[in-house]
Amino acid sequence: MDFETRQLQKILDEAHQLPEVLILKPVTTSTNDDVREIALKGIQSVLVCSLRQTQGRGQRQRQWVSPEGNIYLSTLLNTRTPIDGRLALEIALNILQMPSLKKLDLQVKWPNDLYSTQGKWGGILVEPLSPHQVIVGVGINLEPVPKEQIDQHATSLSELGLANISRIQLVAELYMAIQQASKWFDHHCCNLAARFNHYAAFKNQAVEFEHHSGLCSGIFLGIQDDGAVNIETSEGLKQFYQGRLRRLESAL
Numbered sequence: 001m002d003f004e005t006r007q008l009q010k011i012l013d014e015a016h017q018l019p020e021v022l023i024l025k026p027v028t029t030s031t032n033d034d035v036r037e038i039a040l041k042g043i044q045s046v047l048v049c050s051l052r053q054t055q056g057r058g059q060r061q062r063q064w065v066s067p068e069g070n071i072y073l074s075t076l077l078n079t080r081t082p083i084d085g086r087l088a089l090e091i092a093l094n095i096l097q098m099p100s101l102k103k104l105d106l107q108v109k110w111p112n113d114l115y116s117t118q119g120k121w122g123g124i125l126v127e128p129l130s131p132h133q134v135i136v137g138v139g140i141n142l143e144p145v146p147k148e149q150i151d152q153h154a155t156s157l158s159e160l161g162l163a164n165i166s167r168i169q170l171v172a173e174l175y176m177a178i179q180q181a182s183k184w185f186d187h188h189c190c191n192l193a194a195r196f197n198h199y200a201a202f203k204n205q206a207v208e209f210e211h212h213s214g215l216c217s218g219i220f221l222g223i224q225d226d227g228a229v230n231i232e233t234s235e236g237l238k239q240f241y242q243g244r245l246r247r248l249e250s251a252l
Contacts, residue, residue, distance in 0.1 A: 027052045095114060192223070193222065
């Protein structure tokens with residue numbers, strides 16, 4: 001067992017949150033796929049983290065660029081409440097409350113992007129295995145991602161002011177934040193709208209929303225307690241549970 005694995009085990013054990021299986025890798029195809037394979041063996045708690053992914057993915061199977069040196073982490077959650085879209089929102093909110101990140105000016109972009117005014121610095125992928133069991137993957141940019149590798153505004157924690165942080169400490173805090181998020185979820189996501197809207201990217205700004213029936217534009221007013229997006233359009237207030245939220249280019 002290498003030093004970093006022992007260090008992470010110690011931190012999580014002292015917090016009484018050591019999973020059954022803990023694996024740190026230099027490279028993998030996808031940490032979510034690693035967790036899926038382990039979960040199929042009946043393991044109930046697992047944490048896999050890699051320095052690099054060769055087949056990382058984001059929402060809707062889009063490629064997640066995964067250069068070496070950032071954090072690519074996946075874990076398994078078992079919930080009493082049937083999985084729905086609010087879980088990703090809770091995970092994002094709990095990540096923002098991590099001790100190492102609380103002093104930074106961070107946001108969440110609905111439904112699963114870790115954001116800031118400078119752009120996206122991380123993302124969350126939730127892949128249900130059953131109504132009460134889910135794989136949670138989190139990718140965090142610790143260092144700048146080459147602009148030629150991405151197609152959107154992006155930044156990193158180092159660019160946002162986080163310096164000289166232990167990668168292993170961040171991994172530990174991420175794991176514990178995800179576990180805490182599952183408790184909020186099982187307690188009915190109390191006051192979700194108020195908590196989320198405090199950190200919501202693009203709130204009260206002109207946005208475009210891509211949904212299954214097409215596109216709509218309007219002013220993003222935040223979310224409801226059930227996780228739905230509220231958009232004030234020329235035809236009145238509309239709610240959406242699935243789709244993609246973008247700031248209108250003309251508003252940039």
